[in-house]
Amino acid sequence: MSPRIGYGAGSVATGAFGTVPGLMLLPYLTDTLAVPALLAGAIVFLPKAWDVVLNPVAGRISDRTVDPRGPRRPWLLRAGFALAACFALLFAAPDLGSQAFDAAWVLVAFLACATAYAFFQVPYVAMPAEIATTSAERTRLMTWRVAILAFTILLAGASAPAIRDAIGGRDGYRAMGVVMALLILTGALLAYRGTRAAPIGTVAPGAGTLRDQLRIVAGARDFRVLLTTFVLQALATGCMLAAVDYVAGDVLERDGAATVLFVCFVGPALLLTPAWATIGRRTGKRRGYLLASLVLASGAALVLPASSGSAVLVYVAVGLVGVGYAGVQVFPMAMLPDVAAVDARRTGSSRIGVYTGVWTAGETLGLALGPGLFAVVLALGGYVSSDADDVLQPDSAVTAITLGFSLLPALLVLLSLLWLRGYTLDETEVDRVDVA
Secondary structure (H helix, E strand, O other): OOOOHHOOOOOHHHHHHHHHHHHHHHHHHHHHHHOOHHHHHHHHHHHHHHHHHHHHHHHHHHHOOOOOOOOOOHHHHHHHHHHHHHHHHOOOOOOOOOOHHHHHHHHHHHHHHHHHHHHHHHHHHHHHHOOOOOOHHHHHHHHHHHHHHHHHHHHHHHHHHHHHOOOOOOOHHHHHHHHHHHHHHHHHHHHHHHHHOOOOOEEEEOOOHHHHHHHHOOOOOHHHHHHHHHHHHHHHHHHHHHHHHHHHHHOOOOOOOOOOOOOOOHHHHHHHHHHHHHHHHHHOOHHHHHHHHHHHHHHHHHHHOOOOOOOHHHHHHHHHHHHHHHHHHHHHHHHHEEEHHHHHHHHHHOOHHHHHHHHHHHHHHEEEHHHHHHHHHHHHHHHHOOOOOOOOHHHHHHHHHHHOHHHHHHHHHHHHHHOOOOOOOHHHHHHHHEEE
């Protein structure tokens, strides 16, 4: 297995964990455990907020890890096992008939998942700046990663609701949790084994305290504007993911619509990831990122008028979202190692772990705020939480679901482009620094 494929295999773990809770945890709380929408949103958000604090710490620790296998790979194994075990427990609460107990179980288990994920994801995202030595190589590495990520998101996002629905009730969620946990473990093991022949960075860890390094990272303008763009877009996609189950059940009112919507959202990435990489090589990553963002925003906005027509029109609009989504995954993930590598080559000190820690903290915050924001939209629309299957939602709730899936994400993506305009680092400068 080549290092590119081996590294990309880690996206099996990150894709499964990044997708399934965002897609299914909020509906599990509101429609199976009957937790009120605002409380459910808080339960989904708080563990992720903890990650915002923890991720830079995890990056600092991985920077300073001394191990013959390298500073990052041991964490893939340790945290991968922990994440899989905690995820299996997330949907496995015993049925004691207590809403308070059910809510507390999910909160604690999700907090444990978030902690384990921080120590897996941050070292994992830090690796490309050490494995690849040029901007072009990092783009190729990210192309493999995003392609495998897209496949995993499609597999996990389509199969998780199918497993739940095939078994039904809380047992369906429990079975789904175990299957997804095994998928996460598989990805972690493949990444650990597949990167054993990959180069290990030789740049010494940066000096100073974590606060000193965070201050330096925060002062890196290109990193700051790129991160802000990415966080706002993570907020938009997190909102859309959280809305899928509700759009399928309360707007389209079709069995299996959740799976179709998810395939439309993620499926294009399987085919178009190499195409976006080619566009990036010809036009530059920044322009490619801008184009992909506009495509995503256009698709999301088109969902609103399409929702008053047939379900097919909604699927087509979501497919356009998927086209843009493929690009907004490729470009920022290729641009982040460029920023971190330029800093490392210029200073002779590695802050790659801190950079990626802050980055993943921002991504985590965006993806966590997405379901939380959508939960607020549900509450404002008067959504009725219940453990029954035949609850008729008021028209205001259906309208809120549609707006939370379409107009709100489109506006967030367009807003993010105000920051992307400030990104100035180009590939020529990156490679000039890399060679120096």
